[in-house]
Structure formats: C-alpha cells, structure tokens
Amino acid sequence: MKMLNTYSKIVILFTLFFGQFIYGQEPVSIHLTEENGLPDVEFYSMLEDQSGYMWLSGNKGLFRYDGEEFKSFSHSKKRGRSFFNLKTDAKGRVWCNNIAGQFFYVENNQLSLFIDLGNRLNGSLADYVIFKNYLVINGNKEILFINLDTKKIDAKPGIVGTSIGFVNEKNQLININEDYELSVYESPKKLKTLKNTDIKSFEAKETLGFTKYFKDHKDVYFFLFNKYKRDGKIYRFQSNVLTPLQIPKALKELHLDYVYIENAIWYVASSKGLFKLKRNGDSLEILSHYFQSTYITSIIRDFNKNLWVSTLNKGVYVIPNEDLIRYSNSNAISVIEKKSEFEAFIGDRKGHLKQLNLKKQQLKTVNHISDNSSIRALSYNKKTNKLLYVSDLKTVSINENNLENYTLKRLPSLKSLDKVNDTCYVVSLPHNAALISQNKTQELIGQRTYKSLVSRDKKQILVSSVKGLFLFDFPSLKSQTIRFKEKPVYAYDLTQTNDGVFWVATYNIGVLGIKNNKVVAHLNKEKGLASNVTNKIKADGNNLWISTESGLQLYDRTYHTYKTISKLNGINSYNINQLEVLGDEVVFSSNLGLFSFNKNSIFKPKNVPEVYFTQVVVNGIEQDLEPNYTLKQNASEITFNFHSKGFQASKFIEHYYQLKKFDTTWVKATNGQVKFNTLPEGDFTFNIKAKNRFGKTYSKTKSIQIKVVLPFYKQLWFYLLISMLTISVVVVYFKRKLRRKESLKQKELKQLELDKQLVNLKLENLRSQMNPHFIFNALNSIQEYIVLNQQNLASTYLVKFSRLIRMYLEQSQEQEVTLEQELQALKLYLELEKVRFEQELNYNLDVDTTLNQQLIKLPSLFIQPYIENALKHGLHHKLDNRNLNITFCQHKNQLICAITDNGIGREAANKLKQQHINFHKSFATQANKKRVDLINKDRKEKIKVEIIDLYTENNKPNGTQVLIKIPL
Template sequence: MQIKIAILILFVVSNCFSQNYGTIKDLDKSMGLPSNHIYTVDFDKDHYAWICTNNGVSKFNGSIHKIFNRDNGLPTNDINEIHIDSKNRKWLKGFYDGLYYIENDSVKRIKTNLTIKSFRLFYEHNNKIIFISSNKCYLLDEKNVLSEIKIASKYQFIDFDKLNNHFILNDGNFNEFFYNLSTNKIVKLPSEYRHYIGRIGDYVTYYKSNTILEFVQSRDFKIEDLYVYIDGKFQKPPSYYRSNLKAIRYKGEFDEKHLVYYNVDENKYQVLEQGKINVELSKKVSLIPFPNDKIQRIFIDDDHNFWVGFFDFSMKYIPNDFTKSLNYDFTSIFQEKITSIKFSCQLKNKVYYITYDNTFSCFDLNTKTNKIINKYKESPPNKLFIRNDNLYLSFFDGIEVFKIKADGSLNKIKYYNIPNRVSDFTNVGLVCAHYDNVIYKENDTLTKVNTEIRINRIESTEKCIIVSNEDKIFSYNIATKQVIENSSVKFSSTIYPFNDQILIGTLDGHVFLLNNKLKIVSKLKFINDKVSAIYYDESNQLFYVGISEKLHVIRIQKNQLKLVKIITHNDGLNLSEISSISSNGSHIIIATVQGVSLLEKKIIFNKQKKSIDIDINKIKVDGKIFDYGNAMLFLERDQNSIVFETSIKSFFNNNSNLKKFISLTKDGEDKKWNAVNEDVFSFNNLAPGDYTFSILIDDLNGIRKSKTIEFTINPHFWERQSFKIICTLILLSLIVFIMFYMREKRNKKIRAKVKLNDLELKALKAQMNPHFIFNSLNNIQSTMILKGVEKFNEQMVNFSIFLRKTLDIVNSENITLAEEINYITSYLSVENQRLNPKINLILRIDQEINLNEVKIPVMLLQPIVENAIIHGLSGSKKERNLIIAISIINSLISIEIEDNGIGRNLDNKSNKLKSHTSYATKIVLNRMKLYQELTKKEYTYEIIDLTNEDLKPIGTKVVLKFPLI
C-alpha cells in the first residue's frame, strides 16, 4: 500500500509540474487515423502496425496511414481485432458473416458454402488456422480450403491448447472436456478443475472450482492458484513462473512473442518474451507514465516499442527509448502564463533562470519544484553565471553575488557597485565590461583596459579576458598585458574558452575553433540562426551547441570540428530556443526559453538498432492511382506522366539525420543519385523506354536502405525498335531497288542507244549499200558515154556531194530540219539522174517553223523517202511528186511524206523488192520505238494508203509525229 501511495504521489507531482516524455505520441485522427476510437494493434512480418478502429483499419509505417474500409472491400468499418498468421495474412474480426483477410494490401474473402458468424478466437497450429465462432469451430488448411470441425451440438468450443493439441469444450452444464483433433476423442476434465481465461506463457491455465468467483471473473490471478496440463495431468506451473510471477493481471494479448502482466502486489509490470521474463522490457513498461488503472492493454512490437491502449479506446505510441528524455514546461509550473526565459544556468540538479519579465527563479530537478527568488522591477539583470559555487547576477549598475548552499538555496553575500554591460569571474576576481572598457580588480586596485570596441560579450580564462561584439574578437592577457584582435570572426553570440582554446558561436550559425592567438583553426556552418549556448562535457569530450531549438553535438578530431549528431524535438527536446546547457553526469540538462529538458547520455549516444525502410505508398499515372504490387509496371505510350508518393517506414521518432537520394535511369544507364528532401516525386512527358526509379535513405548510424521500381513505357508501333528496323530495311531495300532500277534504266537506255546507233548504222548501210552505189556509178558511167563529159562531171559532183553529206551527218545524233531537207534534196538529185520522169520535191512548211532550229533524229526521213521512191514513184509512169509537209501540232512536230506512186497494194504484188522494203520500214519503226522508250515521250509512225473514189491506190502517205528536241 505504501508503494502504491508513493507512486500515486509521484504521478500527481509529475503531472502538476508538466513532466512529460517528449517522444510519446498520441495515435488519433490528427496524425491520419480514421478514428480516435481504437480497439487493438498487431504487427506483421514486414514491421507494419495494423491498427483496428471503429471506422476502418490502418496500415501504419510510422510516417503515414493507409486506410482500409468498406470502400476498398472490408465487410464493415468496425473491425475490433486483427490476427496475423505465418503467411503474413491479416485476419479481421468484427460483427459480420464470413472470413475476411488482407493480403498484399488487398481485401479478400474465403470462398465457402459454410455460413460463418464472426469468430471469437483465432489460433494457428501446424500450418492450419483454427477459427472458433460461437459454438462452432472451423479449420483452414494450407490450400485455403475451409472445413467445419463437427462434434455433438451440446458442446461449445471455448479454447485451444497448442502444447497438447486439444480443444477445451463446455457442455453448458459446468462440465468441461478435452477434444483431441488427431484422435477425435473427447475426454471429460476432472470436476474440480475448470478452464481459466488467462495464460502463463504458452500454457493454458486452470483453477480449482472452489476458487472465489470474483477472482475467476476478473483478469487477476495468483500464480499459486493456477494449474496447467502437462504430460497428461494437472500440476502447478513450472517453477520458473512460480518464482517470478506472483499476483498477476493481464495487460496484453495472448501473443506468442510478448505477454504483459501487471504485478498487483509489487505494483510493477512483467513482460514474458517467448516464454521468459525480459527484465529490461519489464523495467521500461513499469516506467510508462500513465496510471495502471487507465491502461487496458499494452502491445510490444519487434523493435520493443510500446503501444498502450486505454479503457477509453485511445492509444499512445511510446518508443523503446522513451526514458531518454524528460521535459518540464515552466509555464505550467507557474500555473499562469509567463514570458519566456531570457537566460539560465545550472549547478547539479538546480536550474536558475531569469525570465523576460525579470523574475529570478530556481527549479529543482529532483523535487520538480519551482521557487521564485526575486522579481526585479526597476533594474533588469543582463547576465547570470556561476563560478566557484557562487552565483553572479549582473545589472547595468552593479553585480549581486549569492552563495549557493548545499541544498541549492541562495544566500546574498555581496554587491559590487560597478556599472557594467556584462561580467565574468576569473582567477583574479570579477571582470566587468562597460561600453568599450574592461574593468577588473588586481591587487585591490581597479584596472581599466580600453578595447576601443563596444563590448557585447565577455568571458575569461585563467590568463586572459576575452570580449567581442559584431565586428571583432578581443583578447587581453592579464599577466603580460598583451592585446590580440581578430576581425574575421563577426557577429559573435557565445564565447566558450576551454583548454587554451576558444569556441565561438555567431548570430548567423557559425561555430569557430580559435587557438590562444585568436587564429581560426576550424569552423562549421549550420542553419542561419543564432548560436545561443555552448557546453563542453569533459567526460566524453563532446561539445553541445545550442542553435535555435536544436542541440548540435560536436567533437574535435585532429583540431577539426566534426558534427556527431543533431538532437531535435523528435529526441524529446523541448521545442523552443535553447538558452543554456550543462550536465549532471548521467543526463544533459538543456534549459530552453520554455522549460528544461533532460536527455539521457547513454541512450542518446548509443547507436540503437533501428528498423527502417522505404515505402512506395502510391503510384499515380496521369493523375490516376495505379495498382502496384512488386511486379514490373507496363504503361502505354500516353501514360507517360508518373508520380511516386513515398514515406519513411520507421517507428522511431528521430529521422532528422536521414539523407534521401533518388535516381531515374532509362534503358540501363548508370544511376545518378540526387539528394532530395520531399516525399513525392513527379516525372512528366517521359519518352518510351525501360525505366528504373530508385530511392535510397542513409543516416549517420550507417543504416542504408533502398527501393527500386522498374517500369516500361511502351512506344507507339512506329516508335518501336522493330518497326524502325523494318523501316530501315525497307528503306535500304528501296534504295537498293532504286539503285538497281536506275542502273537497269541506265543500262536499258545505253542498250537502247546502242541499238539506236546500230539502227542508224544499218540505215546508213542501207543508204550506202553496194547496190545503190553500183547503180549510181553505173548510171554516171552511162552518162559519160552517152551524154559526154560535162554531164558526167555534173552527176559526179552530185554523187560526191551526197556521199560527203552522208559522211557529215553519220556522227550526229540529231540534225536540223534544214540539214535533213538538204540531205534529202541531195539524195533526190542522185536518184533523178537515173529516173525519168524525174521526181518533183514539194515542201510545205509552216511559217512559224525555223528549219535551222528545229532538230530531228538523223536519217529519220531519208529511209522513208527512199521507200517512197523505190516502192511508189519508181513504178509510176506519170508525173512523179514527193510532198514533204512539216507542221507543229500540240507541241509535237508532224512530218508527212506523201508520194503519188503506185501505192503499197500494187507494189506488194511484186516480190522483187519486198525484202528491201520491209527492211527499211522496220529500221524506221524500231528507231521510233527506241526514241519513245528513251525519252518517255510520244513517237508515232503511221502509213496511210491513198486511194481515189474507186478505191484504187493513188499513192502512199507516211505520218511521223514526235516531240520537239
């Protein structure tokens, strides 16, 4: 009873003075839960906490809540329990029909024809799950097949004993039985033993029927009143439990890892971890700063954090290291609103402080009491410091000195009537700063040193007085009177001399290490805020530097300042500006403008193993949530904007030292890490390809975790590599085809030209055939004999001119109409030498045609003229006329060669010259075809048989049409 009263008094006192553990968090709607009405919590194999409320289930990773409710498959939002099996499935318990569970963040239901009401009890044994629902029992095997365990209807299932592999039954008449599932046998319990709701470790417990009813109906028990069933008989619990457990009240679930008991007699908690008492956990649970009669259940996760459920259905999260920090809020201590603390100092477990309303007070960390020493209304204090068990309170017009008694109380012993801005105490006595002068007492004589600077700060060592302001640092050696200045350190806010060195903090967040010559040895730059306090702890050779509301721990290694750790409100520190720092040995004492924080050294600086990871909470593709498992994502081409929402998976409050990096690579590129602070990452208008998104976290304790998501953005079919290859092959094939085509076309043209040249040569040969030359020469010879030399010479000249023109045009591809007509005229002159009557050449040429400019293929007309003479005119006895008409029709040159000879029909009756006629005509036709093939233009050759009204032949007309050259 005395222990209970003492603890109650301590609790009341602690609450009166606003004692609180800075790392304890309320689990409620303000941090993302769907309701403040919390039933229970359980922890899966991936270290997520599953919290059951009356408005849904939360999957909590320490940073954010993922909510499951009826919208995503729950049968009801009111889920009062959750059980997690060896396959990491989360079985839900509530008031509904059927069996529901969550697997891979998807709500599922067991498919069965059985009608199952909400189960009461859940067990897993030999890879099978047992559900006890009302008076029925069901078994779920490894293949997810559900079957009912059928026994006589008079029996009810009330419990399952895994150690003995049997059920405990009740027949409703206060008779209880064992039912062995393997043997299918039911055995009645001895009448003096009855089943009890509590357990000891893994043992199902029993009591004798003569035990008082109040004990049975409560969750309290005495270990000596309970029995267990071992080796086929009832006996007292094993000696280990009898020695360590006494009067017990359950404060937890029947968890395989942790069972929490409250020892009623000793007013403390005891924790069984896997069947054995964990002394450290038991001590910590006993320190939980909440009344036992308010606590309903305590849950312990794998990292030994505590989740405390209360009878009012609220819940608090208490980290394993919650005892490392303890805070005292001065506003609550005064029980009225006060102004903030201006400055403070500590000695042992006493904190002396001055508020901005100039109230001088002392707070006792042992008794948690506060005492107002004085209120200064007229002259405000400007500095408070302790030297040699004396407390000095500096004012602008003097300095009060108090002797600190053993109990921490103060006795005013002296008042120095010395005007000053700031002051300190050295081995030579009191030192004061007044405007730009340093005043100290040496050999009962006041000495004044002019520094020529407006002094804001003053500190001293055994040898030196150190002052500073916004522009410089000034050092004065008391013994040698030597003065040293440093103008490179500006805006100093704190001076801390130690071991012949000086640590300087500035208003803009710099920390400088100076030697005794005021030379800068090392420096660190923090946030752009005031360095308000510095303390050196010789026990571990660490500096504690207060900057704003954070405590920076610094070590000097090889004359270089090294940051060890940053302590924030997540570590339990009061969330307000630090004013002074000290130590009482086991704790760091940090006075802030709102109160005092005590941080346990050994817990802060021990590297505690953390369970920490990264979660990908949500993936959005083009603004829509994308279902994500652990498989690779395949996205369409227009799904090229993706958002990853991430969070830190950790139930430790202090993740401020974590550094986060991300990388997005494409098609196997090397990763390039970028430091980030945010949790949501957006990537827009991504090109098609195979991507890897990676996120990595790293902290100062060497913990490094990463997570990778692979996704592919499929290209349009025309963007695919295969399509590009096919197009390339088609293009190459087309190029090759075109090359071959052009080559073939060129070759064909060459062959056509060769053939054309051949035809032209054949035409020339036809013109110059031996028969023609022989006839011409024979005719010339006859002329010489019959008509004399003069006629001979004339014919000889005509014949030679014709031969010369033939030789002139044979090397030309095209000739002008004028040249062709001259050549035909020359040819006719030779032919007329042997013909009688002679052939009359009639030319009909359009006036717009310039015969000297219009060109035609060489020797195109002569073979036709020759045909007309040989096959038409030579057989005619009447006047012989050869008409050549030249005109331009529709951009085509039209040449008509008409004779008034005997015509083709009569000529064909004679075979005498048939072969020659066919040969000449064929040459012209072939040449026309070749010209058309080469130029891709229209070339036509038409023979028209001319007749009279009686259809008798009166001549032949040949019509040539071809484009202008």
C-alpha cells in the same frame, strides 16, 4: 518575537532546500490525434506486419499506417464499424474480428470476410488464434477449430476465461480447461492434459472472469482476474510448471489488457496508464508509471525501436526514445547552472528558481526567491557553496543557511555572466561587455555584446559582439579581433574544451575552433554537421555538444564523428536555448520544456527502412508497377513516386536516386518524387535508395529499367531506308524497263526452247512408234503374206500399217489430240503388234462409255510409248498367255488410263536387259517422262504417272500396271 523569527527561518530553509516537488516525469512522446491525421482516437489493438506496416483497429474501423498516411480498410458485408484483436498468420495476412462474430483477413491490399459466426457467438467478442491451418475461436462454451482451407468447423469442449490460449514454441495450443488444468492440443483430434497444473487460487468456476496470456522469448505468463474479489494474479508457465508471481498492489485491481515484454522489462497496458516493470525472479517491480490518467489498450515496439501506445480515447502516443525524459512543459526557462554531477539550478523568465535532481528524477521549486522578473544568470561557487542569482530586479547571493544581499549592482537585460574569480565576473550587456566586482566596473568593449567566456586558466576572455569576436588577455586586457577567411566572426554561443580550445557556435557558418589566437578548426555541414546554423554549444571533456537548427549533435574530436539526436529520436523541437552536461546526463531546455537524457544510452541505432515504389506516371498517365518500361523519345516524360515505411519516415528518411548510364552521381530526392521531362535514346536504370537523415547506412537499392527509343522517323535505319528507297526507285524504274524488255526476250527464247524440246520429244515418241524393229517386223509380216500367196491378208496388213504411219505423222504436228484420235491409233498399233506376236497376244481396250471422246484431249503421241514398254519388256519374254488390258475412265476431274500386263515384271526385265548388250533401248518412255515434266511446268493440276509392280498370292512377279492420270 525571537521564536517567530526562528520559526520564519526554519520555514524559509525548509522551503529553500525541499521546495515543491514535481512528479510524473515521463519519456518524451509524440501524441497522434485527429488533428495531425490520425483517423480515430479510440483504439483497441495494434500490430506491425512482416512488411513494416503499422496496423490499428478501433472504433471507426481498421487502418494501416505506412509512415506517411493512414489507409482505411472495410468490407461491404461488415456489420458494425469497430474491429478488434489484430493478429497475423504464417502467410503474413493480418486478421481481425468484430462483435458481430465476423472474422476478416487482409490479403493483396484488400479486406476479405473469412467466416460469419454471428448466430453462433451471440454477440460476444471472441478471442481467437491462428493455430497451424486452423482459425481457433473461444466460442460460446465451446472451442471452434475452423479449417482455413475448407472452413469446416470442429467443435470441442469449452475453456475457462476470455482468452483462447497461446501457441507455444512446439506449435501446440495451450489453454485452461473446465477443470482448471492446462489442455494441450497437437491438433483438433489430438488432446492431452498437463497434470499438476491446477490453478489452486480459483476454486469456483464462476469467479474467474478476465484472462490474458503474455509471452517473452522463453516463458509464458497467465493473468487471471477474479471478477468478484477484483483481484488479479499472474502465473509463470515454464517447463510445464505454473509458478505464481508477486505483483505490485497497484496492479492487482486492474485489468491488464495487454503486456509487451522485452528481456526482463514489462510494459503493462491498463485502465490507469502504462506501467513499466522489471521482473526479478518471481516478483515484479514498478520502474515507471506513464500516462497515469489514460486508459491504455495496447503497446508495441516497431522495427525502428519506437514504442507505440494506443489509448481508449486519446489517440496514440509514440515514444521514440525512453531515455529522453521531460521534467517540465515550461517554455520560459532562461538558464541552467550546474551544481554537481547530478544536480542543477533552473531559472526561468518568470523569476522561478528550481533545483533538478537527476538521481531522484525530481524538480523542486525554491519559491521564496522569486521577484517575478526574468532570471538572467546563475553562477554556482563550489568552494563557498553559494549561488549568484541575477534577475532584472535584483542580484543576490544564496547560501545553504540564508539569503544575503550582494554588493554587485543590478544588471537588467543581462546577456551572459561568467566568473573570473570569487569576486570578479565578466558580463555581456546590451551596450557593452565589462569586468565587474564589488568595488568597480571596467569596460572591455563599448558595443552590444551577446556572450562572454573566461578561459579555464583565467588568462583569456572571449567576447562575442555585434561587430564580431574579440579575444582579451587577462589581466592586461590586450585585445585581438578573431577573423575567419578575412571576415568577422558572429557568434551565438561560446565554450572551451579541456585541451584549451575555444569553440564558437556561429549564426551561419557552423562551428569554429580557436587556439593561440587563431581559427584552427572549422566544423560545417560538408564535414557532418547537421546544419551550419547553430545556437548552443557545450564542451564535454574534449568533445562537443552542438545544437543546430536540424538536431542536437555530439562531436567526437578523437574520431571526428558526429552522433545526432533528432526528432526521430524524440526531440520535439530544435529550438534549444540552454544546454548543460551533468556527468553522464545532458540537460537542455527548449520552447517545449525541460529535458534530460543519458549520453551513453540516448543513441540507439535506427534501422533503415526499405524504399518502395508507389506510382509510376508516363506522359501524365499512371502505369501498373512493372520492372521495365519502354518509352518513345518524343514522349519520354516519366515520374517515379516512392516512399519508405516507418514512423515519420517522410520527415527523417532521405532518398537518393541515380539514372544509371545517364549519370553516375547520386542525387538527393525531394518530396518522394523524381520526374524526368524528357530522356535521350538509350537503356537506363533508375535506382533509388534510402537512409536516415543523419545515418550513413543506405537501404537496399530498388531499380526500374527504362528503354527509350527514337521515333521511327528519327532513327538511322529510317534515314538509310529513305535513301535506299530513293535510290532503289530510280534504279528500279530503269531496271524495270530493261527487265521488261529482257523478260519478253527471255520469255520468247524460253518458249522457243520449250517448243523445241516438245518437238524433239514428240519426234522421239514418233521414232519410238516408228522404230526400225517395228517397221522391219511389219514389212516381214507383209512379205510373208505375199510369199504365201495370202494377198488379202497382205493387203489388209499393209493398209493398216500405212494408216498407222499416217496417223503418227499427222499427230506429230499437233500439241494435243482427242481421245477418239488416240484410241484409233492405239487400236491399229495393237492389231499390228498382235500379228507380230503371231496371234499369241490377248489385249483388251476398254473405254468408259460415259467419256466424251471427241471433247477430251490429251497430249499427242502420249499413251503409245507406255503400251510399247509393256509389250517389249513385259510380255515379249513370256512364252504364252500374254494378256494386256488397257482401260480409260474418269474419276472426279481426271482421265485415268490403266495399262496392265501379266508379263515377267520390271525386276526380271532389268536382269535380261543387263545380260543382252544389244537389248532394245526404250528411250520413248524416258522422253515421255521429260515431256510430262515440261507439260506440268505451266499446269496447276499436274499429269501423274504411277508404275505398280504386280505380284501373285505367293509373292511372285505377275506383271506391271501403269496408271496415267490426266487432269481434265
């Protein structure tokens, strides 16, 4: 019997202190599946592009994630629906391929087919790489270099393994050739082999199956898998030297589908989960093993430090923070009691007591204590190494050797318990708060209470009740009500920092600090608290851990700053019910389980993703995205839609907008949209920027210019125009009447003046034709004939002279004369002038016979002055061989009169004119010029007079020609 009792005690002690260990602790992850919007659960490759988009290729196609939604990409010529091998090129294009041998890239938001090699690849999923300006493909026993511009294919000898190789920092393509040595391509035409790189462990070509290449910031690693021995090896390639690595046995038999390396930490995707390793020299050591029953296909860390893990059949896991560890999925944890700087007791509502060891990352269950009732409180005494265990059914004290009953009474529905000394506790119960010990109970307050806290110096007790917050001096128990702004304080949780300040987590006004019986500090949302609704609070030295409905925060009282852990950092739920600080570790429980994190490494800065516009809608019509918009004021409804890339950006990114020149303040936007129903006239700038919800750094501001113009009928110029038009109409009406009268008067005066000028000009022409010199010469000639008794000649000459004078006088009465009349006058004039030149004048008057001389009209007294000018200034000074040709002809719709003389020319005539002061003045030609100008005023077709100087072949003056063009 004694042996049995001894054996029972051993079993009990073994169970108590070793318990049942729970392994498999993993960082908190967010599981994306079809239930929460993931378009597939089977993925093969992931990639983050230069713009921050996350790309996933899988069984159902190619998808792009912008932080809010997944966009699918497809092509009409695609064979099959799956895509593989996501990669980017220098232009930022995303590439992928499929089993059918098709290679695609995404550019300008569209999937394009680059080349189809289905017949050449024979249904194999070929690995590829973008190398310089080539798409390089591991083909069927050959390497294909395909020019990205011309698509010309250059085939080279094949390589060993399934991977095409890698491009090093010198922009060289390196792979394993058929001789198991490393080939280096500078270009398709330039190849060399690295000597002494033979991979000795694989002697037979047919034994080598799966191959992969992995890169960190300076080294490249080869993974080679022997398909017969099921044995994998990893080589490090550095300075053209291959060095084998020692790898854990657990990895040797696995395909390493993908390896992501940052610094010396390796994340390895395999068919048996995700391995986290650390490289020490030439050996790899397993640090953690996550998702052990899941086939992992790809791993990537995005721009915001989130670790993405794609799987073959379970969707995608996102790990926001690896330092946040989950130990249990239980939602029933009711109490966490600190034992040491790395150990704690965990109690739940089902009566299970567990012990957490952070160093070993172990959680063990103390099975034999459970009574299947809710554990209400745990209190560990470091001096006695005893744990006070309080459930609804029993209160016991546990030590390292045995269980013993405790003389405290049963405390069902206990709210809180805090130790005053080794034998006395203050408790909060549904009906009161009291001091209890082994022998007595002393009531502090007779009402429902929630939390009681004993000060560090044991001189005060703070109690939160349904009627407010009360402070008791100990041991006198003199009480005082704590009020804030003349109102009661309703507290959810209490704690005290090392400097003696009590801190109270309230239901809706934030956190209050109490010292010397009064409120000395108030932390609220306006000062940086995530929310005024708080639940748990825990002192950490003089700093505070505060759990709110919007995140868990660390408040640094020295610098008055807040650091926030939110769902963006991996906390799945803000419903935190227990919180404890163990040295550098913080342990907390929520409705989703038990968690811990290192307070020195949990806060990782998050990059602020840029904001970009997704849509602009004006008056209900979607517009092309432009930097500027012009709106009419009566139709100025405009809506801006915007977004920021990044995982769960819609939940954790806040956007602030400003309409510059309308309002200078920045306003928080909601739902990624800002709408203005109407805007006043003016020039505005719509600015938008983003920041993490609890961060202080903003992204770069993006802007759109808006110009709002009034309708024309509301603009000042329109009112002025209407006023001016009204006045103008009135003024114009009366002015028009006056102007009409004035115009008629001016027109009559102008006509009179014109007629007067024409009359004067005709008189001048007449004077020219009847000038004294001409008359004197004519009369002298008649006198000479009479003296010489040549009566017939005198009579003939006199008749011609009188007829010419009469013609001139008659034509001076008319505006126009017929060509026939003009020719008659010209003939008489030339006959008389020939007599004056003593028969030393040869003239020729040539008239085109087709001209209708009786119908063609020309201004009266018009041609003769030009003939006179030719005679007096051109031929008069020539001694002999005086020739004058006058022609009339019609060209198109013009009567052309050409007057040609072979006189001394205008230049010589001008010189003679300057030498003789009393030289004859040819005012008729000038009058004719003025007359031409007057006549042309009212003509559409103008009369033109052109004077041409004639020269011999030796460039000597040879007369003058006058061309007169009169429109018919």
